[in-house]
Amino acid sequence: MKIALFATCIVDAMYPEVAQATVTILRRLGHQVIFPEGQSCCGQMHINSGKFAQAEPVIANHVRAFTDTEWDVAVAPSASCVASLGHQQPMVASRMGNDALASEAAEVAGRTYELSQFLTDVQGVTDAAADLGSYFPHRVTYHPSCHGMRLLRLGDRQSDLLRSVEGIDFVELPLADSCCGFGGTFSVKNPEVSSAMLADKIRTVQSTGAEVCTGGDASCLLHMGGGMSRFQRTGSFEGAPDVTAVHVKHTSSNDPSDDNTDHLTAVVGAGDDDHLKSSGHSTRPTEPSPVQSGLRVGQSTVHLARILASTKEDPLRVQSEGATVSGGSLR
Structure with missing residues (x-):
């Protein structure tokens, strides 16, 4: 399986060893792991503060990063960020009148798993x-x-x-x-x-x-x-x-x-x-x-x-x- 690593900004900036451990686990299971270039924040901090207008381009950046390359599923070592993708991103894009972005964000979120979700629900x-x-x-x-x-x-x-x-x-x-x-x-x-x-x-x-x-x-x-x-x-x-x-x-x-x-x-x-x-x-x-x-x-x-x-x-x-x-x- 070709897996896209969603590292999250706090892991990338503060705990890169967590991303490395995630890659190690996925490779141990025989998967190919890629890192979509251009990924950054999911927009959760902006959204939690009610800054929807500022969050929209951040959401768009995430969607672009994860639609510019092919992959089967995405995995992130963060329940918080994965929850934001599905719970917040489509909602904010719709609220901003950007239905196309909302649809794309929902599609990306639908194929993104938190690490333990992937290990138990997908890999068994x-x-x-x-x-x-x-x-x-x-x-x-x-x-x-x-x-x-x-x-x-x-x-x-x-x-x-x-x-x-x-x-x-x-x-x-x-x-x-x-x-x-x-x-x-x-x-x-x-x-x-x-x-x-x-x-x-x-x-x-x-x-x-x-x-x-x-x-x-x-x-x-x-x-x-x-x-x-x-x-x-x-x-x-x-x-x-x-x-x-x-x-x-x-x-x-x-x-x-x-x-x-x-x-x-x-x-x-x-x-x-x-x-x-x-x-x-x-x-x-x-x-x-x-x-x-x-x-x-x-x-x-x-x-x-x-x-x-x-x-x-x-x-x-x-x-x-x-x-x-x-x-x-x-x-």
Whole structure:
């Protein structure tokens, strides 16, 4: 199959390794991958801000880029951008009176898949270890992005693929369906609210004890990774002065079937965080806990494409194995 890679602007600019991992996965399945020249932004940022007139030429550029060459399907490592193609582009073109562009945009969108959509719905991949050779022996939690859940309705596609990676220790994220606070331009226009939402999300990530938080949208991971990085440096989040560091204590498991009796339990001092408390007692430290700096909890984010592309022969390494973490994200 001839597949057109829709890299998305944030991946192209900030996380090119995600695009490379996507290509690796597709080629591993025997496909030819091409990169349509001229592709840029899908127009989502303009549309979300109500700038339809400014979005129209951006949409036209995307359509031109993906109609100037022949391909069978397009694949993107981003639920947000794929959702924009189908949910927003035809609507905006119609609203601007450009029915021809609306029709072309709908045709391109109809053949464009988010990565996990393509792997499960088109390729029938159900076992990442067996079908892709995926190997990642680390504790991982997963954040489902809002667009993936609510517009593309990805359901368990991404998490099921992650669970089937060889060696992975997959742990559920509490309140996983809550927004991380990015929302594209929302985080710029409403930084205080965005930071408060981010604080809640990062605290749930920390409560899992995961080394890595993954997901299918680089934009959410950029936001969350930056929050993790700031929190680990300062014990607080900009724009959310009521957020304090997570105090961590050692507890022993009462479950005789549990071989590992040494656990990390997050105890958060905010009154709305009862879902994170393991007992009726809470601690609200006035400064970052002394164990915070050495705690391997939620230390980095990484796109699921990179985990799926990781193999025993060419493994993706985490920070404890010498990997570089920049802005809270594995590089």
